[in-house]
Amino acid sequence: MSAACEFVDTTLRNEGDEYRAQAEKTRLGSDLDFYGATIGAIRGTIRDAARRYPGLTHDEVTALSTELWDVPVFERRFAAVVLLQSNVALLTNTDLTRIEGFLRDARLAALADPLARDVTRPLVGRLSGLPRTRADAAIERWARDQDPWLRRTAALVREA
Structure with missing residues (x-):
């Protein structure tokens, strides 16, 4: 540790x-x-x-x-x-992979919602160019995923 x-x-x-x-x-x-x-x-x-x-x-x-x-x-x-x-x-667009793992493992709104609202949304919102394109592709994939926390995050990110 x-x-x-x-x-x-x-x-x-x-x-x-x-x-x-x-x-x-x-x-x-x-x-x-x-x-x-x-x-x-x-x-x-x-x-x-x-x-x-x-x-x-x-x-x-x-x-x-x-x-x-x-x-x-x-x-x-x-x-x-x-x-x-x-x-x-x-944070950069490559950190979305780590965040995705956290979201899949969260299983609680008390963890997933702040990850969505206060980490993922501002992260994606400030990206531009190729990093933004890649982040948008990840969010689009999350929107279609079977995991409800990824879909919820995608919806919260898109609200911005």
Whole structure:
């Protein structure tokens, strides 16, 4: 585990509450594990990580997002989304493959919708030329995919 991921994970665990964890698991009806950290604590943890590890490059941001996402814990996955939201200006059309994997694995609107609205839509919206053409082709493919989260994301991106 990278130092940044270890910092985020440890902080989220420390912010957690077992009663909140069980309540959120029940409310969302998810098979993910939960630490019980609030959304505000997750956002604050990513802000703190940005101060602790300033100037993360594109590759470091995407690697950290994957590292966070790979463990099936809601707060870690939401932290990955917040990290991508905070660094969307670094992302390129080639990152849609990673985002697609996250969306296929999300299975919750609480994860998929911010990935769609706050990561994918602004990412695609600022592209031009060949990168935009390739991104549009990916979104078109998502619109026809059997996965409901990809179709939902394609619809949200097209609303822009």
